[in-house]
Amino acid sequence: MSISKKPQLIEKALIAFNKGGYQAVGMDRLAKETGTSKTSIYKHFATKEDLIVAVLNHRDEKFRNWFVNRIEELADTPIGRLLASFDALDEWFQGDDFLSCMFIRASCEYLDREHPIHKASERHKRLLTAYVIGLAEQAGAAEPGKLARQLMLLKEGAIITAHIHGPDCVAANAKAAAKILIDHYMNN
Amino acid sequence: MSISKKPQLIEKALIAFNKGGYQAVGMDRLAKETGTSKTSIYKHFATKEDLIVAVLNHRDEKFRNWFVNRIEELADTPIGRLLASFDALDEWFQGDDFLSCMFIRASCEYLDREHPIHKASERHKRLLTAYVIGLAEQAGAAEPGKLARQLMLLKEGAIITAHIHGPDCVAANAKAAAKILIDHYMNN
C-alpha cells in the first residue's frame, strides 16, 4: 500500500469499528474489510491502539465539520443555531449507520481516563463544547459556559437514549428542553 | 459451588466486569477473580452472555434500590426529590469505583438493540425513567412524561460527561439545568 492510501485505510477502518466495536473487530477482520493485509496496516500503525486513535481523530474532524456546517445551513442566528444543533443531531440519529457516538463508545471500552483512546474522546467532546460555548457567547447569554455545558448534557443524554431506546422523539425532546434553558439564560 | 453461592458469584462478577469491561474480562480471569472454577461458573450459567445478563439484572435491582432510597433520604417532597436525584448522582460520580454506568457501557459493547444484554440495559433505563415520571406526576408538573424524560437526558449526559471529563461540577450543573426545567413545567 502506498502512503497515499493511508486515508482510505483509516476511512474503511472507521466503518468497520463503527459497525462492530473496537475490541470486537480484530486485526484479521480489519484486514479483510479494508482490503489491506495486516502487514501493510502495521506499516502505517505500530499498534491497533494507534490505528484506533487515528480513526478517532479522523472521525473528530469529519463529525465536527459536518455538525458545524449543517447547523450553519439550518439557522443564521446564534440562538437559532443552538437550537438547530438538535435538529442536526436528529438527522444523525435517524441515519442507518447510527450506533451511538464513536467517542462515547471508545471511552466505554477504554475506561481509564489516561488511556490515549479515552483522551482522544475527551478531546473531541471538549472541542464540541468549545463550539457551543462560542454560540452561547454570540447569543449574549448570561452565563455562556454554564448554558453551553447544560446543552451539552442534553446532547450526550440524547445520544445515549437514542441508541438504547431508539431515536424516536429523543432529539425533539432534547430540543424542547434546550429551548427552555436558552430562554432562561437569555432573560436572566 | 453450592446453589447458595450463586449470588456471591454474581456479585464478584459484577465487580470484575465493572472494573474491566465485559469483553475485556475473559472467563478465565473471571474464574480467578471470583474464586470459582470455570466449570462451576458454567454450572450456573450456560454462556458468558447469560452471566452478564444476570449481573446486569442484579445491578439494576441494587442500583435502583440505592438510588430511590438515597433520594427519599435527601428530600421529602416530589420536587425536592427530583432535584435530590442529582445529588445522589454526584455521590455516585465521586465514588472510587465510578466508571460510567454499567448499562450504558453494556449497550456500547453490545450494539444491537435486539441483543439480550442491550435489552437488559434498555429495561433498566426504562424502569428508572418510570420512577422519575412518577415523581413528576406527584409534583403536579404540566407534562410529567416530558419533564421526566428531559431530566433523564440530563442524567445520562451527566454520567457520560463525568466519566469522560471527570466528575467535577457535572452533577451540580445538571442539577442547575434541572431546576430551570422543573420551574418551567411547574409554572406553565
Add this chain to the structure above:
DNA sequence: TGTTACATTTACTGATCGGTTAATGTTCCA
C-alpha cells in the same frame, strides 16, 4: 537484463478466547 527498493502476501508466534471433557475430591446415606 540485473539489481535495488519497496509493497504485499502467507504463514507463523505465543497468548487468550468461550466452552467442554474427563478425572478427582467430597459428602452423605445405606
Add this chain to the structure above:
DNA sequence: TGGAACATTAACCGATCAGTAAATGTAACA
C-alpha cells in the same frame, strides 16, 4: 465400608487475539 450423587479441578478443544518473519511480487532505474 461401599457407593451413589454432586462439586470441583486440571487439562484440553478449535478459534481467534495482536503482532511478526520470511517469502513473494512488482516497479524503477542502471
